[in-house]
Structures are given as structure tokens and as C-alpha cells.
């Protein structure tokens with residue numbers, strides 16, 4: 002019997018607002034792979050906790066984890082979007098309430114195990130591009146390609162605000178956002194790990210298209226299947 006073709010996993014990790022998810026989505030589209038955003042799952046389980054109790058001081062591991070039962074992943078083009086009670090929650094998971102609590106939720110060990118299970122299940126039958134903080138270390142240590150995306154915090158803040166505001170931000174706005182970002186980086190530091198065999202890409206002076214081209218070229222270099 003012919004051996005089933007090997008599944009390819011491309012793991013893209015890096016700090017907040019380094020452009021991981023949008024880059025991962027674009028790379029997946031270029032290669033005909035699927036994209037899984039692990040951060041969106043941390044955000045969805047946080048959103049489920051917010052719905053059930055606004056008093057975040059009383060959330061413990063078991064309470065947060067129980068919300069996982071209401072969460073699904075719905076196919077959306079080349080990607081998957083999280084749902085709560087079968088309804089899309091795209092805007093809610095990016096909102097300030099979820100962003101405020103998600104770092105703490107992401108430090109809960111059982112929550113990390115739950116997210117890792119969801120990501121592995123989504124990856125089981127597809128070639129995937131997966132993005133997060135520890136995809137190339139804890140979740141897919143055997144990924145054929147690992148990328149660690151970084152960029153200067155000021156530039157990450159500028160890009161994030163440009164996207165949010167739809168105009169060029171002022172230096173004062175960028176300075177404030179830079180502070181928020183470095184605090185988030187500190188909150189996520191223990192989870193954000195560069196695999197020793199990851200390719201480091203500093204995107205400070207790259208366009209998104211250039212980042213995507215580099216990763217696509219790296220993917221072609223590691224994929225030796227005929228049909229690719």
C-alpha cells in the first residue's frame with residue numbers, strides 16, 4: 002500500500018503585533034495550506050469566561066477551562082474562525098476586555114493543554130500554517146519549517162495603529178501603543194519561545210509581501226513532495 006503523503010507543518014511564532022496571523026494566512030493561501038491561529042483560541046476561551054463572569058479575579062483554571070466546551074472552529078476560506086455556541090466571535094475576541102485578560106488566561110496550564118489539543122486536531126488532516134508563541138517548540142517540535150517573526154516595538158505599534166485607525170498615527174499615539182505592547186510582551190514572555198531551529202525574520206524593514214515571499218521560498222525548500 003502506498004504510504005500516505007507526509008503532512009507539512011509551518012510554525013510561525015513571535016511577539017504581539019509582529020504580523021504573524023496575517024502573514025500566516027497569506028502564506029497558507031499561497032501554498033494551498035490551511036491556517037490555524039492559536040492566539041484566536043486563547044482569545045475565544047477568554048471571551049467565553051468574560052461572558053460567564055465579569056469578575057475576572059474569581060476565574061480559576063477549572064472555570065476558564067469549562068468555557069472550552071462551547072468553542073468550535075469554523076472553516077473560513079483557508080483559515081479557521083473560532084465560534085462560541087456555534088456563533089462567530091471575530092470582533093469580540095479582538096476587543097479590549099478580552100485583550101486585557103488573555104495573557105493571564107494563556108498562563109493557565111490546563112488552558113494551554115486545551116488550546117494545543119484543538120490546534121493539533123485542526124492540523125491532523127491538512128497541511129497547515131500555524132501561528133502563536135510556542136508552535137515550533139511545545140506544540141509542533143517536528144514542524145518541517147519554523148519561523149520566528151520579530152520587529153522593532155515602535156514599528157509594530159505603528160503598524161497596529163495604522164490598521165486600527167485607518168490613518169497614519171502620531172508619534173504620541175505610537176509611543177503610548179509601544180508601551181502597551183512591551184507590557185503585553187512581558188506578560189507573554191514565558192510562552193514566547195524561539196525554537197533553536199527556527200529561521201529568525203526581522204520584519205522591521207520588510208513589507209508584508211516580502212515576508213510572505215521569504216516564507217514561501219523557505220517552505221518550498223523543505224517540501225520535497227512531488228505534488229507541491
Ligand code: DC
Pocket residue numbers: 017018039040041043044103104105107108132133134135136189192
Ligand atoms: O497573538 P495574540 O495577541 O492573538 O495572542 C493572544 C494571547 O494568547 C497573548 O496573550 C499570547 C497568548 N498566546 C500564547 O500564550 N501562546 C500561543 N501559542 C498563542 C497566543
